[in-house]
Amino acid sequence: MWSQNALTKRLNLNWPILQAPMGDLTTPGLAAAVSDAGGLGGLGMWGFSGEEAERRVAGFRQLSGGSLNVNYPLWDHPSDLTNTAQPMRRALQELYDQEELGEVPTPAGSAGLVSDDHLAMLKKMKPEVVSFHFGLPDQPIIQAIRQIGIFILSSATTVAEAKDLENRGVDAVIAQGIEAGGHRGTYSGVDISMQPGLFALVPQVADAVTIPVIAAGGIADGRTIAAALMLGAQGVQLGTAFLRCEEANVLDKHRDALRHASESSTVVSDVISGRPARFIKNRLVEHLASSQTEPAAFPAQMALTDPLANTGKKQLTALYAGQSAALGRDLSAADLMSKLVEETIASLQALSPATTR
Template sequence: MSAWADTELKDRLGIRYPIVQAPMAGSSTPSLAIAVSEAGGLGSLGLAMHTQEALRKDCTTVSEATAAPYNANFFVHYEPVDDPERANNTRSLLAPYYRELGLGEVPDVVTPAPSFNETHLQAVLDLRPPVVSFHFGLPGDDAFKAIKAAGLFTLSSATNVAEARELEARGIDAVIAQGFEAGGHRGTFSEPYERGHVGTLALVPQIVDAVSIPVIAAGGIGDGRGIAAALALGASAVQLGTAFLTCPESAAHPIYRRELNEARDDQTRITHAFSGRPARGLENRYLREMTGHEGIYPDFPILNSLTGPLRKASAKQNNPDFLSLWSGQSAAMSRNLPASELIQLLVTETESVLERLATVR
């Protein structure tokens, strides 16, 4: 094995290569997590939107299929504030789209996915996934201490140095430095979220210098060149999400895959318009027309549940206009490979880059 893979974090996680597949709620599957973990990386399940039954089923499927470690990921968002005026204004904005897609009226009552709670905690303690990760901060002290006491390895995302320091102070085992280039929801938990507008190249070394725990680089990394660069910046591992979306094991809709394969380098935007929280995705009609109304959107995940029927109908009609096409800035680098082959290609590419750099004088 090459020296680049001999990192403390790799050994602590029990993986062959310091490559983490991002959880990607809605697109990750047990099959993807299993394939990545079996290939030597760390496969992940995005469980934030799962019911308890689905959560337990997916974790059990992975643990029964492989002895390799995997990561169970949860959102830790603030409970939404009930604001009827914002909800009604948003329903008015969404109504034409509902009619266009034949959905009738925008629903009055929604049941948004809950933040990490006692039920999630009990599932984690029962199932004991080897790695537990969080987005949007960490759960309360009692819950987090219970997870640590169970001997589970913990990760969480930081989008700036202050967040990384806060996570370390709380006792996180490793921090994910989520650069501005990353796809999907920004992991920012400090306000305003613009404080997390730091690119991966600048963010990683600053977090490495600021904390004493391992740092996982994320955001815009799509091949071995990006992995080698992250390691050079001091990262102990990397996390890739967009790169795995076009793997056959992912749950990405065929239209989603097509859009990724046709993406340009300048095609992603950050928007609140799908979920109520800032997230990076490929630009489409809905994103263009709805971005700019941030002041009236209800809190996450209320808006996410209101736009859910639009996304589902759009997928059924093979129409990309209303899909949340979450993607990082590396979308144009997507490869259509099985996850195990992608892991091996990433390893080969990284080794090639490091060998070439070793000859530079």
């Protein structure tokens, strides 16, 4: 049966469908609806204190008895940004002046890590899965999470990253194709232009590792789910497709941009946050890319670009989206899950008569 394998059995899922944890755009209501529908709901923990994170998990537990994935993007504390961010502040001042937003702020550095507070929260709340983006934390943190009995995931954008993550102890690897919306999970410094699409990445990762592979990037309907399973994935993770669910915490202008996106609306750039991510191309991205100015270190660059979103203008807001945004639908998460399952069954059934020859 396509829907049951080692991954779904271990995580107690009816369907091998994961809703990507996308920072504060993901809500307990969204994750609970996905898990109740038999998939794996995900909650981003970026920017939340240990206490807030506990409330998010508790909110999920009140709504759903299903499994939950909580997510931590990881990055180092940058050196002092006072001087290095000056050219970027100057490049942005023109947009700030046009919008009468005053002076571009001076960014402060921060680190993305699993703090003691968060580790205590994980021990107490015991989410079934913890996933990481941009690599993995140090071994003591991995061991501590493993001791709680939590399943560990992280994203790879190349075969080498997938093998490295397996060696460092993940239980399954997310193969993130270049089509994916949001930040590239890459952490090995490989050039963006050399990162493969999902069709090339998934079978080669599946051949290279012994752990289950979850495909992510451009998957948005039953056809793309069936294709990912054919390529050797045991599960799929969808981000952009869930952004249009009513339970997602997504601005109206972002939803509107997703509704009007085409296959060639998006671009990968580091100008919004300081790390490569896929967005719908707009005036903000074009202005900063054409200035050829080095962005401030991730995520401090966001402190410089985020205030432009307060103008309410789509052209000045970070519109994260993958290359399959146009396949998205305005549905509740429960209805989207049912559609995805129905469509996957139909796609697989359409192929099976052809297997005789």
